[in-house]
Amino acid sequence: MEFAQEIFSFLKQWYWMPIVFLYIGTISTILIENRNPTKTLSWILVIIFLPVIGLLFYYFFGQKFNKVQRLKRVNDMQMMRLQKEWDRLEGYMDQNIIRISSRIGTLARVFTFLKNERVSSPTTGNCVKLLINGEEKFPDFIKSLHGAKHSIHLEYYIFEVDTIGKEILGILEAKAREGVFVRLLIDGIGSPALVRHLSRRKDLNFEFRPFFPVTFTSMGNSNFRNHRKIGIIDGEIGYIGGINISDRYINQRGDSAAVFWRDTSLKIEGPAVTMLQIGFWNSWNIAEGTPFQLNEGYLLHRLPAVEKKGSAAVSFVESDPGSRGPFNMEAILVGLGEADKKIQLVTPYYVPSDELSTALKIAAAAGLEVELMLPEKSDSFIVQHASLSFIKPLLERGVKVYFYKKGFIHAKTINIDGKLSYIGTVNLDTRSFYINYEIAAVVSDPTLCGQLEEQFEIDKADCTLMTLAEWKKRNIWKRGLDSVCRLLAPLL
Structure with missing residues (x-):
């Protein structure tokens, strides 16, 4: 009894010591990470002026050092796997930049930047189509899904189990039964309902992966989200833009109370889709999906021998917390x-x-x-x-x-x-x-x-x-x- 009282007395007198060590350790970690000074100061102020809550907030949304280092290593490994292709395409990329420069002058330096940083190859000979709002995107997108012959790769932040979501899921299952390779990658936080829905399915006939799913032991990773919205059909048709898979993006639902949702998407056909496919391949590997090789038909054509579809020059900018730069x-x-x-x-x-x-x-x-x-x-x-x-x-x-x-x-x-x-x-x-x-x-x-x-x-x-x-x-x-x-x- 006396021993217990002594322990209680010690804790009552020195309770602040572990808290101080915790604060010192957390703030030291933030400083070691070499963040932007403004962001560093902001986190320190949050932790100091919001006791306990600030620490919890940092744990859930602020940690980055170990995770980012791992993501950097993953990016380096992915780049090494593509090294030979980059070397092979050097002349092709330089020729494309010359063509682009002749049309838009020094604005072509954006394509040069992406080529030099090995973010994406500049491509020419693409056909592009602007799609305004869900009313234009979804009919076109669904038509392309129905026409898939080889593969469908989707990567979305939000994929809701609503009317349009269920329709697209039905198409994916039907195409999978036809022998089309279907892979669906969705964000673990952006699409929680679909994650639960597909995780319970025992008869699912296509491949599905949640990107960085959040569990009790991985809550510290919840800050890193896959915000991309892309679709690739047969390695020949690509979609990109701000439109997720959700009824909210369709403004002709007869719901007078619904907020008008103004958004933009882009359809691409041509050599650029090869680069979009490589981007999906990278994301799929990060999410630890069942491996597939890019030379197994998923590109169908190898640059620069892809059939030209139009006159647009297209490249892609991909960035993530493990990128060498923003x-x-x-x-x-x-x-x-x-x-x-x-x-x-x-x-x-x-x-x-x-x-x-x-x-x-x-x-x-x-x-x-x-x-x-x-x-x-x-x-x-x-x-x-x-x-x-x-x-x-x-x-x-x-x-x-x-x-x-x-x-x-x-x-x-x-x-x-x-x-x-x-x-x-x-x-x-x-x-x-x-x-x-x-x-x-x-x-x-x-x-x-x-x-x-x-x-x-x-x-x-x-x-x-x-x-x-x-x-x-x-x-x-x-x-x-x-x-x-x-x-x-x-x-x-």
Whole structure:
């Protein structure tokens, strides 16, 4: 009894010591990781000023050192497996860059950047088709799925078990019964209902893998998500963009209460699909899916002998937490730096890096027409107000900021000089640049860029143009809330 009392007395007097060691250990780990100084300071402040809660928040969403090191090693191994192909394609890639440069001048440096960083090979001779909203994407996508002869590879952040989701699942099962190789890769957090649904299926006849599923022992990994939305049919047809598999993206459901969902997707046919297929192969291997070899018919053609389908130049920017650099952000910066007349950006979330914010302000101040379109109402309270805190400096430099009010604009597109466009899954925020698995198509095609510019003008009719004078009239409490939410911006 006396021993127990002594223990209790000791703990009562010295309880703070293990807590101090825990704090010192956590903060030391953050410092050792060599994060961006702003992000480092933000995490330290969260841990200090939110006792216990801050530590839990960091455990679930902030850890990165060990996981990122493992992801870097995986990326290095994947690159080594592709080394011979890169070497073989060196001349092919250089010839394509010369062709692209003759059409769009120095904007072709984006393709050179991706080639030199070995992110993706520049390809020419592609056919591209712009698909606006789910009403255009899903009928085209479903038609391609029905026509599959060899393989279907899908990689989606959100795949819901609703009307459109069930229809697509039915097609996958039917095609698998026909002998088509079907592989479905979905994010463990983005699609929890489908993960549970397919995990219970004992008669599933196609391959399915959840990407980084979260369990009690792996909660620290929950911060790294696969935000990509791509589909590849027979290694010849590819889809990429912001549209997930969900009824919410279809605006003709007869539900008057539904929010109008404005999004953009891209269909690609031609040599570029080979690079998209390689991207899926990388993701499938990371998720530890049943191995398959790229030379077993999944590419069907080997570059550069792929049949040309059109005149578009296409490459892809893939980035993830294990990348050597934030390639999606860097590819955007290269393009912005070569812009000559006009830059149009559409994003649902604007929590920019310092580099992106500076590039946009410099472009506007240097006389370029810079237009940024954001949703008037976001689906995230904190992100919305954090985004708003970045608007005033843009307005002061001459950037035109439009707030889309018809519904929720979820598209992620950039159009530069009507010559170069980016369409994909990348939001203009810290999470997309540094934390998530993301992908964007970089496209040089006059028709596509013209369609994007035309769609931007159509969407502007459903927007409010914000002026600096109007911005300064905003309620002081709202501006204060923006500033508070901005403190969390490096962590979002």
